[in-house]
Amino acid sequence: MLDALQQHMPFLLAGLWMTVQVTLLGICFGTLFGTLVGIARALGPRPAFWILGAYIHLWRGTPFLCQIYIVYFVLPQTGIAWLQFDSFQASVVALTIYSSSYIAEIVRAAINAVPRGQVEGARSVGMTSGQTLRYVIAPQALRMVLPPLGGVYVIMVKVTAVLSVIGTTELVRQANLVIQRDPANIMPIFLVVAGLYFVFCYPMLLLTQWAERRYGGLHLEA
Amino acid sequence: MFDWLLDVYNYRVVADYASTFAFGIWRTVWISTVSLLAALVLGTGIALMRRSRRRLARWPATVYVEALRGTPLLVQIYLVYYGLPEIPLLGRRLDELEGGVLALSVHTAAYMAEIIRAGIGSVPEGQAEGARSVGMTRWQTLRYVVLPQAFANATPPIIGQTAVLIKDSSLLSIIAVFETMSAGLRLMSDRYMPNEAFLTSAACFLAIYAVMLGVSNFAQRRLGGAT
Numbered sequence: 499m500l501d502a503l504q505q506h507m508p509f510l511l512a513g514l515w516m517t518v519q520v521t522l523l524g525i526c527f528g529t530l531f532g533t534l535v536g537i538a539r540a541l542g543p544r545p546a547f548w549i550l551g552a553y554i555h556l557w558r559g560t561p562f563l564c565q566i567y568i569v570y571f572v573l574p575q576t577g578i579a580w581l582q583f584d585s586f587q588a589s590v591v592a593l594t595i596y597s598s599s600y601i602a603e604i605v606r607a608a609i610n611a612v613p614r615g616q617v618e619g620a621r622s623v624g625m626t627s628g629q630t631l632r633y634v635i636a637p638q639a640l641r642m643v644l645p646p647l648g649g650v651y652v653i654m655v656k657v658t659a660v661l662s663v664i665g666t667t668e669l670v671r672q673a674n675l676v677i678q679r680d681p682a683n684i685m686p687i688f689l690v691v692a693g694l695y696f697v698f699c700y701p702m703l704l705l706t707q708w709a710e711r712r713y714g715g716l717h718l719e720a
Numbered sequence: 721m722f723d724w725l726l727d728v729y730n731y732r733v734v735a736d737y738a739s740t741f742a743f744g745i746w747r748t749v750w751i752s753t754v755s756l757l758a759a760l761v762l763g764t765g766i767a768l769m770r771r772s773r774r775r776l777a778r779w780p781a782t783v784y785v786e787a788l789r790g791t792p793l794l795v796q797i798y799l800v801y802y803g804l805p806e807i808p809l810l811g812r813r814l815d816e817l818e819g820g821v822l823a824l825s826v827h828t829a830a831y832m833a834e835i836i837r838a839g840i841g842s843v844p845e846g847q848a849e850g851a852r853s854v855g856m857t858r859w860q861t862l863r864y865v866v867l868p869q870a871f872a873n874a875t876p877p878i879i880g881q882t883a884v885l886i887k888d889s890s891l892l893s894i895i896a897v898f899e900t901m902s903a904g905l906r907l908m909s910d911r912y913m914p915n916e917a918f919l920t921s922a923a924c925f926l927a928i929y930a931v932m933l934g935v936s937n938f939a940q941r942r943l944g945g946a947t
Contacts, residue, residue, distance in 0.1 A: 559929030560922045561890035563901055568922060571914035652789075659792035663894060670794060684802045688795060696790040703790060 502683050503690060506676045510687075513672030514694050517658050520586070520668060524593025524654055529647070532598035536605025541631070550602070557599035562657045566592045570664045589661045589668075597654050604646045608639035641713045648706030655699050669694060734916050737907050744903030745924050751821055751899060752886045758825035759885070760878075763832030764867075770837055781833070788830035794891055797823040801895045820892035828885050835881060839874030840866060875939050883932045887925065900924045 539550045557565065570588040573581040583591060612635050620630040662671035673691045677684050726732070734741075769781035788796065800823040804814050814822065843866050851861040871878075893901040904921030908914060 555929075556926070559926040561887035561901065561925060563890045563893070564904075564918060564922050564925060567904070567914075567918045571908070572918050575915055656792040659794040660891065662794075670792070670798075685799070688799050688802065692791045692795050692799065695792055695795060696787065699790040700786065703786070 499683060499686055502680055503686055506680065506683075506687060507690075509672050509676050510669065510690060510694065513667060513669035514698070516666065516672075517655070517668040517695075518698070520589050520593065520658055520661065520666065521651075521655050523590045524597060524658075525651055527590065527594040528597030528654070529601055531594055532601025533605050535598055535602035537609065537631070539602060540606040540609035541627075554599045554602055557595055562592070562596050563660050563663065565596055566660060566664055569595070585661075585665045588664055589658070589666045592661070593654060593658065596657065597650055600650045600653075601647065604643055604650070605639070608642040609635055611642055612638045644713055645706055645710035648702060648709055652699050652702045652706065655702070656695065659695070729915050729919065730913065731916075733907070733911060733913060734920050737903070737920075740906060741900070741903045741920060741924055744898065744900040744921075745928070747897075747899040748886065748889055748924075748928065751817075751824065751889045751892065751897070752882070754821050755824040755828055755885060755889070756882055758821070759828035759832045760836075762825065762829035763836050766829060766833035767836040767840060768862075770833065771840060785830045785833055788827055793823070793827050793888055794894065796827050797891060797895060799823075800826070816892070816895050816897045820889075820895060820897045824885065824889060824892070827888070828881065831881050831884075832878065835874050835877045836870060838877075839870035842873045843869045872943060875943060876936065879932065879936045879939055883929065883936075886928055886932065890925070900928075 535550050535553070538546050539554075542550075566588070569592040570583065570585065573583065616634055616638070617630055620634040621627070625633070658668055659670045661668055662674065665671065667675075669691055673687055676687055680687070766781045766784060769777045770785070772778050772781075797820065800814075801816065801819045804819055804822070847865055847869065848861050851865040852858070856864070889899060890901040892899055893905060896902075901921050903924075904917040907920070908917035911917075
């Protein structure tokens, strides 16, 4: 059994590498996009608040699995050329949209948690609204954002497992392929897979818990 | 008049599949309810173990929570689905539905345990001390004083976790359990109509989500915004 596992290991590690790539790209784009949506919702005009709120609820109300199918199968139906994703692109897009809906709410809550007087004070000493955001709101909001953001990143690593359904060759997909060649060792293979995910997730989980002790939790509306 | 709509979203085909989707929603609700109850019972036990003074009780509970929170649900579902049939139980194998519900319950219990543990922690020490000093046993204190308040405080996050559980139950479609997502996948495999298949499933999940938001708002009002 150990021999067999040793033989499978390169494939599983290749899968893990793909998981890491997809996760990191999703984290980068998702954080960027989610932050923009969150800032627009906290500081933008009323209509933006409602429209982006609907956007957030739309993605929070549906399972990630369903979102993958929509990005991979429904978007290409529009016939628009740049929406014809291959499975890797679809994975990154789905992860970006999914995480942005959570990150946007975190960013909004953090901005709202900065006392109003701070903003008023900054404006009254002559700062522009851009300067207020950059020098007064952002430094304070950033600290509050870190612990819940870490939580979202851990969730993102775990949801990448679902990307196997559209054929992205990440860890679970690789495991499924390995099992087709070696059906006798299903359990050990999936235990190794679980272990690999744990090695990826657990340090992030610990870091998140540390950040929460350090900077305190942020109260989020459900 | 609605010809353009038929090209994008053929609601007539969807109407043919109305009973399929209705059965899918019913299954999703059933799976989520059973898993929720099991996860709450299991989660309460684990939360109490994590708060125990005995290391032998605390340690396995901590490992349980960290192991389940550190690995993807899909992998856990595969482990239960492929793993349990090898273990002799009841003299037969668990079918997909039983295995799926078991995996969902075990997974959600880890999150519920943390929520309930925080709920117990939010009950002031004096409550338990008072109960003990009027002569309640430790069990009575827990049953009549600590846990009712802990659950009241934990209700909003429990509802939030239930919404996650409902969405997570869609993963059972991967091991061929029939539920809301599978209803869409059946339409997809019958007719190859991605829009009708997946957007309808999404709409069903959104409807369930809207109900959960209503429940959440109601609970928040009833509990006076205690979080």
